[in-house]
Amino acid sequence: xxxxxxxxxxxxxxxxxxxxxxxxxxxxxxxxxxxxxxxxxxxxxxxxxxxxxxxxxxxxxxxxxxxxxxxxxxxxxxxxxxxxxxxxxxxxxxxxxxxxxxxxxxxxxxxxxxxxxxxxxxxxxxxxxxxxxxxxxxxxxxxxxxxxxxxxxxxxxxxxxxxxxxxxxxxxxxxxxxxxxxxxxxxxxxxxxxxxxxxxxxxxxxxxxxxxxxxxxxxx
Numbered sequence: 490x491x492x493x494x495x496x497x498x499x500x501x502x503x504x505x506x507x508x509x510x511x512x513x514x515x516x517x518x519x520x521x522x523x524x525x526x527x528x529x530x531x532x533x534x535x536x537x538x539x540x541x542x543x544x545x546x547x548x549x550x551x552x553x554x555x556x557x558x559x560x561x562x563x564x565x566x567x568x569x570x571x572x573x574x575x576x577x578x579x580x581x582x583x584x585x586x587x588x589x590x591x592x593x594x595x596x597x598x599x600x601x602x603x604x605x606x607x608x609x610x611x612x613x614x615x616x617x618x619x620x621x622x623x624x625x626x627x628x629x630x631x632x633x634x635x636x637x638x639x640x641x642x643x644x645x646x647x648x649x650x651x652x653x654x655x656x657x658x659x660x661x662x663x664x665x666x667x668x669x670x671x672x673x674x675x676x677x678x679x680x681x682x683x684x685x686x687x688x689x690x691x692x693x694x695x696x697x698x699x700x701x702x703x704x705x706x707x708x709x
Contacts (some may be wrong), residue, residue, distance in 0.1 A: 515592045516584035517629045517637055518548040518697040518708040519557075523680065525704035527563065533696040537565040539572070543702065555580050563697075576623060578602025584629075591636030606647045607688075608657070615620040617657055619650030625664075628630065637670040637678075650690065662687040662696075670706065678706045 525543035532539060541563035549555045558577040565571065580600030587594060602623040609616050625643030632638055642665035650657040666684030675678065682702040687694065 504643060511595075512582045513552075513586065515586060515594045515631055515634070517596055517631060519547050519555040519598075521640075521706050521708040523704050523706040524701055525531050525561075525680075525682075525702045527561070527700060530563070530700035531698045532565060533698040535695065537568050537570070539563045539565045541572075543704070545704075546627060553582055555582060555598075558601075571609040573605070573607035573609070575605045575607075576602040578623065580627075582629075590633070590667050593631045596629035596631070598626070598629065598645075600624070604645050606650060606660075608650070608652075611655065611657075615651050615653035615655050617652035617655055619647035619657070619660070621646040621648040621661070623664075635672045637672070639668040639669070639670065641666060645688070647688070660688045660690040662689060664688075668702075676708050678708065680704045680706055 496508045501525055521643075523545040525545070527543060530541075531537070541561060543559065543561040545557070545559045547555055547557040549612070554578050556577070559575065561572075561574040563572040563574070578600045578626045579602075580598050582596060582598035584594055584596045602625070603620070605618065605620045607616070607618045611617055623645040625641060627639055627641030629684045630638045630640075642663065643659070644663055646661035647659070648657045664684065664686045666682055668680055668682035670678045670680045680703065682700075682704075684697075684700045684702065686697045
């Protein structure tokens, strides 16, 4: 497993034991683990589609402060190129009960994060890596006690992506998507997500487009 995923798990697992639940009725939990399968996506600017897997974890430190991390491993179809995406960050959240049915309301959050993007077996089977920062915001709309809609968007700057004498420039840009969660129990949910980016990596202006994710989440 990639070192980023190991670091993510090692850093967040102990925090789950002391995490603080949000005390507002209907507020979604910010302490959870989630695994994703990525059946489809396209590397815009090339002929390649991709699939892969992802892992995500979050731990609430107080009612309104949380830490989170995410790792994705993407395999390009008909290519030796692999992509690793990783992040770890801290965020603030709150929840507004707008007077609807019990267990409904609107949550909102913002995060800042350390970001890493790795390209393996790229041009000439060389590797390249870039690190930088991200800023994101989103909504966690509990339209029903068992249904959550999570639109989200943000900006990321990966710094200079280079390695083995190859440079892919200094990509930055927007990322956005929407995720839906269906809670089968108070703790267990299934999710589906659509996401896309505008990063312009390298001379071809590569982006991760039309990415589809399905997953399972266990919340504490």
